[in-house]
Amino acid sequence: MFEKYPTRPGAVLAAAAVAQFMVALDMAVVNVALPAIRDALGFEPVDLGWVVQAYALAFGGFLLLGGRAADLFGRRRLFVIGLAAFGVASAAGGFAQAPWQLVAARAAQGVAAAAVAPAGLALLTTTFAEGRARVRALGVWSAVNAAGGALGVLAGGLLSQYAGWRWVMLVNVPIVLVALALVAAGVPADGPRGRGRPDVLGAVLATLGVGLLVLGVIRTDRYAWTSPVTLATLGAAALLLIAFVAVEARASAPLVRLGLFRNRWVTGANVFVFLAAAGQFSAFYFVSLYMQEVLRMGAAATGAAFLPFSLGVVAGTIVATRLGDSRTPRTSMIIGALLASAGTAWFGLMSADGSFLTDVLGPSILASVGVGMxxxxxxxAATTGVASHEAGMASGVLNSARQIGGSIGMAALATLAAHRTGSASGPEALNQGYGLSLLVAGALFVAAAVVAITVLPTKGKTMSLATIDLFTAGIRIHEDGRVDAGERRMSGDADGWQVAAFRAETDADVHADHWEIHPDSEELVCLLSGELRFYVRGADAPTTLTPGTAVIVPRDTWHRLELGAPSDLLVITQRAGSRLEERAAGLPR
Structure with a gap:
């Protein structure tokens, strides 16, 4: 799903990283300022939580729609619109004079972030090719994302204490301006990539279903899991999401194409991130409470205490990037999840009379390196083998899985901690509740590692087909059957070649038994226009061709191909036993 545009990859990476830093910062920065916001605007205690929940509800509810909108209307366009809207909403929140104004601004921020996050990730995955380049780019993006979350707690404490609570909102405005400047400097206009009419019904069902799911979960702080309110909310969410799946199965241009989950990388990565986010969000929440409620650390000191965590995440991303040069994402995910599990479980052993140095610093470093990996x-992994016109879709699904997993995990473990603590409110009782929940959070990371081990493809089981760039490699087809590919040259006898051209006027899913050329031949498949996903036996994910690329498919291995209309392709076939089988060893397979 790598696309070539007249672009500056560094500017794309910088813009996406700055935007993600802002989104992560905003999710954390407000929490510390809640007491000051309550006093300044006169929030009722029972309503103060909506400052956080309005954002979470809008963000989680609109992520799938934001991801698909990026495909339909252009990733750069949606990225810019989302950034501008986020800046306006932040300014409106900073100047709010009443509680409802701030809550409305936070909801608007959530909707804007639901556009920025998947569009930014899709820009990255379509700018940097699968493999080393993409892993390195995502490493930078991930490190900045983690730094935004960790520094948000510190910034919230410092801003609310020394500059006033309004600056926890207004601080986003200059960040937006920097991101927009980076977009103007080197992010090209990509234009719409999706095909067909927007899936309006699917968008409505998904937004309402996910929104109600997040609402039902985050309101368990007021209504018990078994209360009629919670059961009704979650039941309605389940019905809407079931209807959403039924609609997507029949839609011509679905919000989420269900076939996307036949790709084991996509499925495994989303289940993994759901479980890992449930553990990570919970750990962050309970460790913060432990430092403030048990160790009696102030807001600014608590924020500063998360700086080692931020540095550990950066270290983990560096390790993962280096591993990514020679290993699949699966390796880093397994090691990282196990390290995060060990660090989180270590947190669970903290004591009521402990200290930052003895109970927080060590597990912070271990868990953060694991999270960073x-x-x-x-x-x-979540974007491996995904077509470019579905990059936003895949990014939206990944972000939704993370948000829903984090919300459900944190709400469920908060209930567990409250049940363990009971009616007691002393440091010892609170510590017992926090410790139990942190041990369970560690178990969630173990479950994520098991998913990575059992679901994600292994290198030995996956056939890798490298694409040839027709434009830069200079592929030429001669009348006598010779094909030149850059400095490499393939020669075959004229009788051994078979050339066929195809044009797909409608989307097509072609299987081997319908193919016009014998499947026991070796083929050079060249895509001239449109888009093609090519499946071979033994491969867990398809090879995606974009215009100007080709792939050599060994004989007796290919299974089926999917063509997006309109598409033109050229297939050059060399029958078994011809001289093509003696080609240079360096030719991409």
Whole structure:
């Protein structure tokens, strides 16, 4: 799904990283300022939570729609619109004079972030090719994302204490301006990539279903899991999501193409991130509470205490990037999840009379390195083998899985901690509740590692087909059957060649038994226009061709291909036993 545009990859990476830093910062920066916001605007205690929940609800509810909109209307366009809207909403929140104004601004921020996050990730995955380049780019993006979350707690404490709570909102405005400047400097206009009419019904069902799911979960702080309110909300969400799946199965241009999950990389990565986010969000939440409620650390000190965590995440992304040069994302995800599990379980052993140095610093470093090793690889895995016109879709699904997993995990473990603590409110009782929940959070990371081991493809089981760039490699087809590919040259006898041209006027799914050329031949498949996904036996994910690329498919291995209309392709076949089988060893397979 790598696309070639007249672009500056560094500017794309910088713009996406700055935008993700802003999104992560905003999710954390407000929490510390809640007491000051309550006093300044006169929030009722029972309503103060909506400052956080309005954002989470809008963000989670609109992520799938934001991802698909990026495909339909252009990733750069949606990225810019989302950034501008986020800046306006932040300014409106900073000047809010009443509680409802701030809550409305936070909801608007959530909707804007649901456009920025998947569009930014899709820009990255379509700018940097699968493999080393993409893993490195996602490593930078992930490190900045983690730094935004960790620094958000510190910035919230410092801003609310020394500059006033309004600056926790207004701080986003200059960040937006920097991101927009980077977009103007080197992010090209990509234009719409999706085909067909927008899936309006699917968008409505998904937004309402996911929104109600997030709402039902985050409101368990007021209504018990078994209360009629919670059961009704979650039941309605389940019905809407079931209807959404039924609609997507029949839609011509679905919001989420269900066939996407036949790709084991996509399925495994999303289940992994759901479980890992449930553990990570919970750990972050309970460790913050432990430092403030048990160790009695102030807001600014608590924020500063997360700086080692941020540095550990950066270290983890560096390790994952280096591993990605020679290993698949699966390796880093397994190691990272196990390290994060060990660090989170270590947190669970903290004591009521402990200290930052003895109970927080060590597990912070171990868990953060593990989390850092997961962030970039899971994003790379979730977009492996995904067509460029579905990059936003895949990014939206990944972000939704992370948000829903984090919300459900944190709400469920908060209930577990409250049940363990009971009516007691002393440090010892609170510590017991936090510790139990952190042990369970560690178990969630173990479950994520098991998913990576059992679901994600292994290198030995996956056939890798490298694409040849027709434009830069200079492929030429001669009348006598010779094909030149850059400095490489393939020669075959004239009788051994068979050339066929195809044009797909409608989307097509062609299987081997319908193919006009014998499947026991070796073929050079060249895509001239349109888009093609090519499946071979033994491969867990398709090879995606974009215009100007080709792939050599060994004989007796290919299974089927999917063509997006309109598409033109040229297939050059060399029958078994011809001289093509003696080609240079360096030719891409």
């Amino acid at each position: 997961c962030l970039a690889p899971v994003a790379a």
